[in-house]
Amino acid sequence: MKFLDEYRDGELAQQFAREIHRITTKPWNIMEICGGQTHAIVKFGIDELLPKKITLIHGPGCPVCVTPLEMIDKALEIAARPNVIFASFGDMLRVPGSTTDLLSVKASGGDVRIVYSPLDAVKLAEQNPAKEIVFFGVGFETTAPATALAIYQAAQKKLRNFSMLISHVLVPPAMEALLSSPNCRVQGFLAAGHVCAVMGYEEYFSIAKKYRVPIVVTGFEPLDILQGVLMTVQQLESGRAEVENQYSRAVRREGNQPAQDLIQEVFRVVPRKWRGVGEIPQSGLGLGDKYAEFDAEKKFGVAHHHVEESADCQSGLVLQGQIKPHECPAFGAKCTPEHPLGATMVSSEGACAAYYRYRRMPDLIGAK
Amino acid sequence: MSAQKPIEFSGACPIPISQYPQVLMAHGGGGRLMHQLIGKMFLAAFHNPLLDTQHDAAVAELTGKKIAFTTDSYVVRPMFFPGGDIGSMAVHGTVNDLAMAGARPLYLSSAFIIEEGLPMETLWKIVCSMRDAAKKCGVQIITGDTKVVDKGKGDGVFINTAGIGVIEHEQKIAPQNVRAGDAILVSGDVGRHGMAIMAVREGLEFESKIESDSAPVHEAVLKLLKAGIEIHCLRDLTRGGLTSALNEIAEAANRTLLVDEKLIPVREDVQAACEILGLDPFQVACEGRFAAFIAANDSERALKILRANPGGIGACVIGKVSEERSADVFLKSAIGARRILDMASGEQLPRIC
Numbered sequence: 001m002k003f004l005d006e007y008r009d010g011e012l013a014q015q016f017a018r019e020i021h022r023i024t025t026k027p028w029n030i031m032e033i034c035g036g037q038t039h040a041i042v043k044f045g046i047d048e049l050l051p052k053k054i055t056l057i058h059g060p061g062c063p064v065c066v067t068p069l070e071m072i073d074k075a076l077e078i079a080a081r082p083n084v085i086f087a088s089f090g091d092m093l094r095v096p097g098s099t100t101d102l103l104s105v106k107a108s109g110g111d112v113r114i115v116y117s118p119l120d121a122v123k124l125a126e127q128n129p130a131k132e133i134v135f136f137g138v139g140f141e142t143t144a145p146a147t148a149l150a151i152y153q154a155a156q157k158k159l160r161n162f163s164m165l166i167s168h169v170l171v172p173p174a175m176e177a178l179l180s181s182p183n184c185r186v187q188g189f190l191a192a193g194h195v196c197a198v199m200g201y202e203e204y205f206s207i208a209k210k211y212r213v214p215i216v217v218t219g220f221e222p223l224d225i226l227q228g229v230l231m232t233v234q235q236l237e238s239g240r241a242e243v244e245n246q247y248s249r250a251v252r253r254e255g256n257q258p259a260q261d262l263i264q265e266v267f268r269v270v271p272r273k274w275r276g277v278g279e280i281p282q283s284g285l286g287l288g289d290k291y292a293e294f295d296a297e298k299k300f301g302v303a304h305h306h307v308e309e310s311a312d313c314q315s316g317l318v319l320q321g322q323i324k325p326h327e328c329p330a331f332g333a334k335c336t337p338e339h340p341l342g343a344t345m346v347s348s349e350g351a352c353a354a355y356y357r358y359r360r361m362p363d364l365i366g367a368k
Numbered sequence: 369m370s371a372q373k374p375i376e377f378s379g380a381c382p383i384p385i386s387q388y389p390q391v392l393m394a395h396g397g398g399g400r401l402m403h404q405l406i407g408k409m410f411l412a413a414f415h416n417p418l419l420d421t422q423h424d425a426a427v428a429e430l431t432g433k434k435i436a437f438t439t440d441s442y443v444v445r446p447m448f449f450p451g452g453d454i455g456s457m458a459v460h461g462t463v464n465d466l467a468m469a470g471a472r473p474l475y476l477s478s479a480f481i482i483e484e485g486l487p488m489e490t491l492w493k494i495v496c497s498m499r500d501a502a503k504k505c506g507v508q509i510i511t512g513d514t515k516v517v518d519k520g521k522g523d524g525v526f527i528n529t530a531g532i533g534v535i536e537h538e539q540k541i542a543p544q545n546v547r548a549g550d551a552i553l554v555s556g557d558v559g560r561h562g563m564a565i566m567a568v569r570e571g572l573e574f575e576s577k578i579e580s581d582s583a584p585v586h587e588a589v590l591k592l593l594k595a596g597i598e599i600h601c602l603r604d605l606t607r608g609g610l611t612s613a614l615n616e617i618a619e620a621a622n623r624t625l626l627v628d629e630k631l632i633p634v635r636e637d638v639q640a641a642c643e644i645l646g647l648d649p650f651q652v653a654c655e656g657r658f659a660a661f662i663a664a665n666d667s668e669r670a671l672k673i674l675r676a677n678p679g680g681i682g683a684c685v686i687g688k689v690s691e692e693r694s695a696d697v698f699l700k701s702a703i704g705a706r707r708i709l710d711m712a713s714g715e716q717l718p719r720i721c
Contacts, residue, residue, distance in 0.1 A: 001636045004643065010630075013703040045705020094714070103714075107390040116570060116645070222703050337713035338401055346713075348646060358707040 007221030008044070016226035017049035020233055027053040028236050029185045030229060031178075031321055033171060034192035035062030035349025036220050042354040044222045050229065057185065057321035058354075060174055060274065061192050063139040064091045064347035065319060068273040070307040071167045072097040072343075078134050078165065078300050079110045085128060087121040088136040090114040094337075094346040098307055118143075118150035118164075125154065125162035134296045137166040142194040144168050144285055145259035148266035151291050163296040166286060169272055171195050172203045173283035179211040183322055188232040190218040190225065193247035198263075200255025204243045212241045219247040266291055275343060276309065276316025315342035318351050325355040332360060394714020398607025398653070401714045403616075422620055423542055424468035424604060427535060436471035438462060439530035447494065447524055450564050451580030454527060455497030457655055460584050461606070462531040463505045467586035468602040468658060470541040470593060471533030473505060478529050479513040483522030494525065505584045507531070533586075537593050543620035545600040550689040551667035552625060553660040555585060555674055556682040557633040558610050562652035563641045572644070578637050581679070583656030588677040597670045598663035605654040608711060612651070613659050614697045615711040625697045627687030627709065651712045661689065 032038060038058045041047050047056050060066055076097045079086035086102070093102040093112065106112040111131075115121050121135035137147040147168065154162040171192060178184055191204060196217045204215045214235035218228030228246045235242060245251055263285070272284025287295050297303040309316075313335065314328040325331055325344070335341040337356060344350035394401045411419065418426045425438035442458040452460075459476065466473040478498065482491065502509055509529075564580040566572070585604070592599060601621070603613040610632065618625050634642075634649045642649045656679065662670045667685055674683035699709040 001639050004639070008702040010703045043707065044701045044703050045707055046703070048705045049703070103392050103394060104388075104390060107392050338404070357710045360708055360710070 004221070007219075007223045009223065013046075013049065013222055013226055016223065016230055020054070020226070020230050021051050023230075023237055024051045024053050024233055025237060027055070028187050028233060029055045029057055030188045030190065030232050031057040031059045031186040032190040032218070032225070033059040033061040033175070034194070034220070035059075035065065035347065035351065036194070037061075037190060037192070037218065037225060038351050039349060039354045040220055040222060040225060042358045046222055046225050049226070054229065054233065056229075058318065058324070058351040059321060060178070060277065060319040061140065061171065061195075062319075062344065062347050062349035062351070063143070063169065064095055065315060065343040065350050066169055066274040066277065067092070067095070067138050067167045067343065068275045069098060069309050070273070070305050071165065073307055074297065074302040074305055075136050075165055076100060076102065076105055077302055077305075078296060079105045079112050080108070081300070083130075084132045084134055085111045085113060085124055086134050086136070087113050087115045087124060089116075089138070091347055091349075092136055092138065094340070095343045096340050096346070118147050119153065122150050122153050122157070122159065122162060125159045126157065129161060131161060133162050134300075135162075135164045137164045137168060140169055140171055140192070140195050141199045141263070142192075142197075144263050144267065145198060145256075148262040151266045151287065151294050152262065154294060155291060163294045163299045164287070165296040167272070168267070168285035169274065170269070170283050170285065172207060173280050174274070175207055177277075177280045177283070178320060179207070179213065181320070183320075186213070186321060188214040188236055189216070190228045190232065191215050193217055193219040193224070193251055196245075196247065196251040196255065198256050198259050200253050201243055201245065201251065202253065208241050208243050214241050215243045217243070217245045217247050217251050219250065274319070276313070276319050310341065313342035315344040315352065318344055325352040326359075328352070332356060392714065397712065397715035398609075398612050399712035399714050402607075403711070421542055421544070422616070424465040424602075425471060425531070425533070427469050427471075434535040436466050436469040436533040436535060437530070438465040438469075439528065440465060441526060441528040443523065443526050444565065445523065446565070446568055447490070449568050449580055450577045451561075452582035452655070453494060453497050454525065455494035456501040457582050458527040458529045459498055459501035459505060459507070460582050460655060462529040463507060463584045463586055464604045464656070464658070466531050466533035467584075467589040468541075468604050469533070469535065470537060470539060470589065470599065470602065471535045472590060473507045473531055473533040473586050475510045475532045476502065476507050476529050477511045477513075477531075478509050478527060480515070481522055481526040481528075482514065482516045483524055484516055484519040486524055491525065494527075501584075505586065539593065539599055541599050541602055543601050543603075543617045546617060546621040546623050546661045546689055547600055547663070548623070548689050548691045549664045550600055550661045551664050551685050552614075552627060552687045552689065553662055553667065553670060553674065553683060553685050554605070554610065554633065555588060555658050555660070555680055556581065556656070557635045557638070558605060558654055558657060559634055559638045559642065559649035559652035561655040562609065563638045563649075566645065566647075567641060570645075572641060574637050574641065576637060578641065581654050581656040583679055585656060585658055588674055588680055589658075591673050591677065592660070592670055595669065595673055597666045597673070599660060600663065601661040602658055604658045607653050609652045609654065610650045610659065611648070611697070611709050612711050614709065617659070617661070618697050619695045622693050622695050624690040624692035624694045625687060626690050626700070627697065628700045629702050630700075631684060631686045633682045633684055647716050648712075650709065651716055664688070
């Protein structure tokens, strides 16, 4: 298929791999930020083509995975109420809360619906004036403009029966949090291409400089990732720490200005808890004062719920790149996609799900 | 997954309350949860040698004649979709299940569960579609049942069809007969039916409409048999798509299957729709496609026969059965690495971004 096959060409992949082998002299740890990249790496076996000296560390860029447990519990509570239609991206439905998940709430009679766009939830609100429509707004900068647009439209249409449970998160503060940690092993980043398509990559220059770390904005197809790795290794081997753009077919330095304007209009930057990681200052988006009436937490009085996370699930360490999924004792035993302990096992971008789905066998995991 | 002890008959529910106290949609999704439900509940309770073969249709001997018997229920939404409707599907699906046992389909039953308020005209359209499909397949609908349920207790109409076919050859076609070295064939491009339905449900529009592949496949199978092709196993690629079918066979046969991503035919529009929605086309349902495990020597001949059949032009070899006995399916990725081709857990859920 055009625009796809050319980025999955086996021969070109081998050429990139050979070049990476040729220039690599030292061991390097490179983190791909985005869960979509992690899945491509594991699905296509990209890491198997790399020299043993290069370790890919899987990053925290899975919005489903980092949504805090208490937010899931709030979603479950709201979704179970009569007269509520709870709309969500499909990914969130299997994520375990403290006691249950949205699929089970649906089976118990809760009106939980999968939508493909937050705007579909606005439509639901117009079509069902007697019901309360709540949308679960999660994601990184990638989905934030669509969420913002839904809120903006709902305000224009003066919809009183529409609100959002918001758990939006931001990438650069998470990168800084990782780099500031004393356990940090990351020496170079593949930045998430889709996030940069919206936000551009101005924000990364100060991070690259402050922490002396190369950052390469990278796409999601096998050749994108291999080229991103090559560019990062070139920097590392030559002692540079710059921001570069591999994904130039989609990303401009300044990003998408109308999308950023929309985010600015509707949201404000807030502190945000990340599941398994803890609170990171200035790492989330919440509704601005002008749009406070659309805040489902306030509307349904769930703002003050706090929950402790289970100790069995080590997804926090996985999300910070400190362990690989199969190094968690629960992996594949107490924790499977059918009976997950954490979100990383069920999200389509979760690292544990990727390892379980494509590499469950010991010899495949041992391959790298 | 904790190791499950074999189920002994007891009064207790074999799927412990602690796991899923209620049936989820995922328990009907064609993935691992559905297989656990079938294995732990239905197979455990009804267990007998014929059921235990876990074939698409059971094969039994009645006064010297070998017959195949199967049943399936149809609950598809929307009831009418590009390339078919619930009526034609209810005929094709059951005919195809019989064909997977190598049987010539003969008779169908048809049971309707109709929701109060369904327009008569809609019902008539469905019935006509069933009549036409049955005629085309050369089967007769010889018995039936009709129930009407209160408004809100159904979803338009649900149809169950059971089918009987006769087996007129001596070949043993079942997962247990899969051999190392067998070629794995698919009878055409995969994932089309599921994406046709999804596109209508979600209002996705493409340059050309994706049409369901819903079609009967028994003639193709009967031609293979007539030509004396050594068929070891057949499986239709319905719910759960290619991945569920291959994993079921690998498990039942305790054989390792190797397939090549580059060889598996997926139409461009289907691939594009899957990319947009974040779905895996290998896990998406077909309604007129099957996988065939054929003795290696016969694979070229089989391919010729399949391709000469209407709708079979896309048939191809996608892999082979390995010497290993691990009950796994491995896929060679587009860039040449090896990974598991795993069954989905429940239903495929569209992802965030």
